[in-house]
Amino acid sequence: MSEDSKLPRFCRETRSQLPALACGELTGWPLHVVRAHLRRCRDCSTEAERQHQLSAALSSLKTAPADPPAGLLDELLSRADRRGVRERAAVPARGALSGARPGLSVAFLTVGAAASTGIGYGLWRGARAVRNRRRGY
Ligand SMILES: [Zn+2]
Incomplete structure (x- = not known):
């Protein structure tokens, strides 16, 4: 699942489109x-x-009233930098987020790219944890 680079090219191309899908x-x-x-x-x-x-x-x-937690965004961005996926992320998901607040757009693009590289499940769980924590307030 984390062997993204071993996927056939068509699979990789397809997965780059999955965030938009x-x-x-x-x-x-x-x-x-x-x-x-x-x-x-x-x-x-x-x-x-x-x-x-x-x-x-x-x-x-995205529908939560407050801004996204800074810690989550920082974590996503640092993962994206490490994996060099930020540029790839911007292409397939561009246009999908018009109207979203800028900070969330970055987070969403980054998560989409991260998911296509196989670490998405962990991030998804992280996002869910954040959401659950927010409900506690
Ligand atoms: Zn495939």
Whole structure:
């Protein structure tokens, strides 16, 4: 799952589109291609489902009244820097977040990229933990 670099190229291309797919922003030809691949590739369709859950978790963060916790954003950014995924993240998810607050956009893009590199589940759990903590207030 963390062996992203060993994936076939088409799987990697597909996964770079999953963040946009997960938030329903993928349309036209890219959507057609991604869906066609997901029907054939169980690994990628599993990943797509995971990102869908991630997207749902982040949506609930996005609708929270306060700004995202600084610690979460810093953690995401430091992971992104370490893995060099920030540039890749900006391409597939660009346009998917118009209207989101800037800080959240960065977090969302970063999480999307991180998920496609195989550490997404941990981040998703982290996001969920943050959300649960916020509910405590
Ligand atoms: Zn695949």
